[in-house]
Structures are given as structure tokens and as C-alpha cells.
Amino acid sequence: MTKTSPSPQAGDDDFGTQRTVRRSRLFFVFPVIAIATFALNLIWEVARRNMDQRLLMSWPFKFSIVDTSTTANILALATGLLIARLQYARVLRPVIGFAIDDADALFKPDSDRWRFWLYNAGSGTAVVERFEYYVRFRGDSDAGQLDRDHSGNWVPLAVINDQLRSRGLKDGEDYFLRWSTKGAPVPSASGYVAWFTIRGLAELERFDVRIQVVDGLGDIHERTFPFMHRLPSVTEDAIKAYRSRDSLA
Template sequence: MRNEQRVVQRSALYSRLLALLAVLAAVAFVYTVVRENLPPRLTADWPWKLRLLDFQSATAAVIATVGAALARAQYARAVRPALGYTCRVLAGHAPGGALAWSCHAFNGAQDVAVVTAVGYQVRFTGEPEQPEPSSWSDRDEVVAACVARGLVDRQDLWIDLIGGGRPVPGQGTMFLAWFAERALADIETVLVRVRVVDRVGDVHERVLDLFRGVNRHPAAPDPHPFQLD
């Protein structure tokens, strides 16, 4: 299963349009160079009779459009979100202060990202493993499937409701879910597909495996991942 971050959609305005303009400028440049080197008898007839740009203007158009495309690519890299996640045993989430497997997503970049969609896939103990997720469910469907297995919402597990438009600030975190010991025994794995849009309109996706390295029988809270002592 692919779980690295990837771009699933580029902004049409800021990506495809610039690429199209660069291609048109390159075509005009090639046409102008060829036309300027033809003998006068050929430029008197079509299609070489048509004069699009002079050599200086064609060169300037290529430099401007290619430069704009490169600048856009560089800026897109600068504002690209860095999606990650962390899961560990924490106290205080489950009822009565019981220990729970708690999961958070984070944006390790400097710029804000905005959630466009979140999908879930849950596989219970004893169910066959799928090499690739075939379909994604929303939060309510996953909770209903867990309740149908006998788990109690807000007692054995809690999956946060994350709607489209939720910002994930740079260096910020976003709570995803927690699972108490009973849910940890009945659930084999939970996958979360997070899609966010950045400042230039590109949509990024990452699939988070919340039960990777799970502690199914927690005995004590885990230390903070960035704790030094």
C-alpha cells in the first residue's frame, strides 16, 4: 500500500495555464526562427506569409512564460504541506482516564493547508487483508460499522469529525481518533486518507495507517515523541 504523500490534482489556473502559455510561446518562437531564415520567395506565400512576432518579441515571450512556470513550481514547493502523523498511548481521552491509543495528524511545513476530504477504511480482526484500499467510507459509516461489532462510541473509541475546509496550520496538529483497549482487540487496522489543498491550489493526499506499531495492551502512557529527557 502506498502511504507516501503525493499530489493528486494540480491547479488548472496556476499550473496548466502557465504550461499552455509556455508551449504556445515556444511554438511561436520556433515559427519565427524558421520564418526569419527562409528566402523571400517562400515568405510571400502562406503559411510563411503570416508574421506572428519578431525575433526579439518571440524570445521575450519564451523567457517570460518559462520563467513564470519555473517561479510557480518553486513557490509550490515552498508552500507544499508536509503531512505526517503520530500515534501513542495517552491517558485522559477514554472514559475514566483509561489509557487509549491516540492518533494525530500534523503539517510539518511552514504554510497552512486546508482539508478538502477525509476517507476511512476499517478492517476488523479475522477479516482478510486487501493489498490496496478499494473504497473509502466517511466517518459516520466507519463508526456505524464499529457499533455493529458491539463497540460503544465515545466509550471504546472516538473518531473526530473532520469536515472540508478545516485548516491545518504550519507546524500544527489535528486530532484524528482514539481507541480504548476493547477497540484495539476487535479492530485490526484503520486507514485514514487525508486530502488537503495548499496555497497555490494543488491537492495533496496521504494515507495514514493508524494501527501501525499499535500497542494493543497499553500499561502506561507513552512519552511525548519530542521529549528530550
């Protein structure tokens, strides 16, 4: 079933907001399971304390692992540690940012090459877990649609290069995409990801970049950046002018 595309409408500033897609099993999932287990045990022990003593001599009511006071102390300690962990995770949370500029960073109307930058503005480390692209070209019938359940729509660098070449774009001449493999660090200073010429951009209807990073606690964060929907106005005007000339040629 085809659903609405995740690429935004013009002016949708909330699209692609960073989100946490998975918590660390060791430092989050297991502690939550432990807290839930001790909470259930506390309820069981409190219920047993309010039962008739004769009932406590028979199964299943005589079953007990940890007494009430010990369970309560462990539960309070585990809950406190989990809260501290969540606060620490917030401090270490990476903040993935993107930027677009031209070769001179002056946003000139006649600039032919536009660059795409990626950086981590957070205080914690960020290591690439996954780096994927979604592209649709000018004139594609499904440029505004995407089946969210079909992961094949998001592709790695090797596939995106083939897709761009299929439209006659030349690597190193009309565009360039830097390879970002799993395990690569996301720098705090802006890291160069890609560049496109106006000719290359004129062929694109959508070019979305999705990155997943792992922080120091093992949590995975994701952000999607809609490149074509975040172009400066001078770039959009240059693309329109190029397409107009191309249609008259």
C-alpha cells in the same frame, strides 16, 4: 480486478509518503500551456526566418502571430515565472504529520486508550479537501486486498462509524473519531483526530486514514497513514494479549 492492498507490510516506512496529486489550474496548468504555445510559436518563427522569401508570400508560411524576438522574450519571462512559482510552492508546501500516543503520552503497557494526532509541520497553510478512511476487521477475507479502482473502499466518517458499530464497537466508549470536514484548517500544533481502546483496536486488522489538503497556491497534497501498522510495540502487545484472552473466553 483485485490488486495488492495499499496498506504496508510491517517495517515499510515509505508507505504513505506525502505526494502532490494535483496542481492548481490557474497557477500551474495555464502557465505551462502558455509556455508550450510560445515555444511552438518560437520554433515556427525560427523556421520561417530560414525559408526562402518567396515561400513566405504563400500560405501557410506567411502566417505569423508574434515575431521571433518578442516570442523569445515572452517565453523567457514566462519560464522564469514558472520556475519561481515552483520554488515558492516548495516553500509553502504543507508537511502533514501523524502521531500516536496514550492518554498520558507515556506509552504505558497498561494504557487502554490510544490517541491519533494530525498536524501540519510545513510553513504554508493546509486546508482539508478530503478526509477518508479504509477499515478492515479481524477475520475479514479481504483484509489484505484492495481494488484500487474502486473508490468506494475509501469512505467518509458517517460510513466508517456504521462499519465500526457493525462489529459491536460503541462510539465514545470503544472509539471516537473527530469530524474533519472540507475547508477545515490543519493546525500547526497537533490536532486530535481519534482515539481507540484496546478492545476497539483488537477488532481492527487495518485502519488507514487518507487526507488531501489544499495549500496557499491551490495545489492538492495527499498523505495516507496506516494507523494499525504504526502502533507502538506496547500497544501491539496489549492487542495480542486481549485477543488471546478473548479466544479463551
